[in-house]
Amino acid sequence: MAALDPSLIRDLPPFAGMATEELADLLQRARALRQPRGATVFEQDGEAHSFFVLLDGHIRVVRTTPEGQQVTVRYISEGEIFGIAAALGRTTYPATAIAAADCVILAWPTAQWAELSTRHPALGANTYKTVGGRLQDAHTRVVEMSTEQVEQRVAHALLRLVNQTGRRTEDGIEIDFPITRQDIAEMTGATLHTVSRLLSAWESRGLVSSGRRRVVVVDPHRLMLIAESRERE
Amino acid sequence: MAALDPSLIRDLPPFAGMATEELADLLQRARALRQPRGATVFEQDGEAHSFFVLLDGHIRVVRTTPEGQQVTVRYISEGEIFGIAAALGRTTYPATAIAAADCVILAWPTAQWAELSTRHPALGANTYKTVGGRLQDAHTRVVEMSTEQVEQRVAHALLRLVNQTGRRTEDGIEIDFPITRQDIAEMTGATLHTVSRLLSAWESRGLVSSGRRRVVVVDPHRLMLIAESRERE
DNA sequence: CGAGAAATTGAAAAGATTCAACTCTCGTGG
């Protein structure tokens, strides 16, 4: 296989502030892989053999409870680093990562994390900054789950997805990968029934337009009002 | 003031793997402070001027929503590092820290984080490991909030407190600082009324024994059954 | 001892889930 070109990753957040030679050094040790939608990138409690950067596609990170219920912990978008158990002092993955759309991924052996992150301090710094941000996000979600009703949580979740992965269309902003009512339910701690009812209601009010595995936010502003307001309107 | 002795902090997790001279170097730059119960150590959105290690007492970390509702993000126990916004690439504190009991705290200026963590790599490594653990904890809480009923969440919260800060007494294991129904409600995303009803019910079944600002877990095993079971008994 | 904080408890109301039945959509294999 031809060597990967540094321009591939130069502009991605995990590699900010790194020289071209450093990028080349990193790429030399990376393995590129392709995962079709639905494929499992790594599995909860499995040995953390690699860490990853997502070049293209979307990844859903899911935790499964002992009772078998699934909760989506976060979505990974293009350019993000993930599966960094090693950097956090763990030897197994804390969740399962599933390709939500067809993906292109770079993978490095976990064993090289220590060496790579000391040799390229910017990589370490960028990663820890990312982890800090995710801790923030997780706390924000705990706060939302504690204080908001389902309607607001679903509105927040859609707005977040739209900001992260939105693609302009003529109708509004579309979430850029196939997403079901069930998926949204697993992000918000609701049932698919409630999510379905909410989307139906919003559709009839012209806030969203949705179908099988497809959600388009037509009026982000009014959706934001729902997300923020304590009152029922 | 006399110099602080390395033996004070030698055995605390943030300083694991450090030589006595390193500890002395760290202590030289630390400032010790005492905070009475109820005092604010740092405030949400305030400039992150310092980071801290708790030597004695308990700290409650709280996020306040724009609507004024409070959610307890975590409790800090003896020996933990906290207020490490700088290490995560932030310049302000993401939450408010309040002394839940009288506290003794070491504080370092945030400006020294970069220098200290490079000069003492173990400090950096230990800290990032801690952050990783907290990210895990936060995700665990999201999962709990998504899948469990209030009864189970409160049971889990009590068990967690008892493990973290429990003190053996003749009646059972007591939570080692004053804690109100309201505090428990803010940890679990419930109302103080529901928490009060649950504690009353558990008290009459002999699982806990509680009073004003006081909770003793009498029968951890049966409480664990409640925390784990999907069914109402 | 008095006052404010903390806790309790009943009754009504609300939000969301559960149960159940049905429809729609899309891809595949006969």
Place this chain on the structure above:
DNA sequence: CCACGAGAGTTGAATCTTTTCAATTTCTCG
């Protein structure tokens, strides 16, 4: 190429957990 079947979505009705509202009581600290 069309029919079929599974996955995805919808929607009504009943149920249930938890909150909300409200009125009291209990504690403890100054």
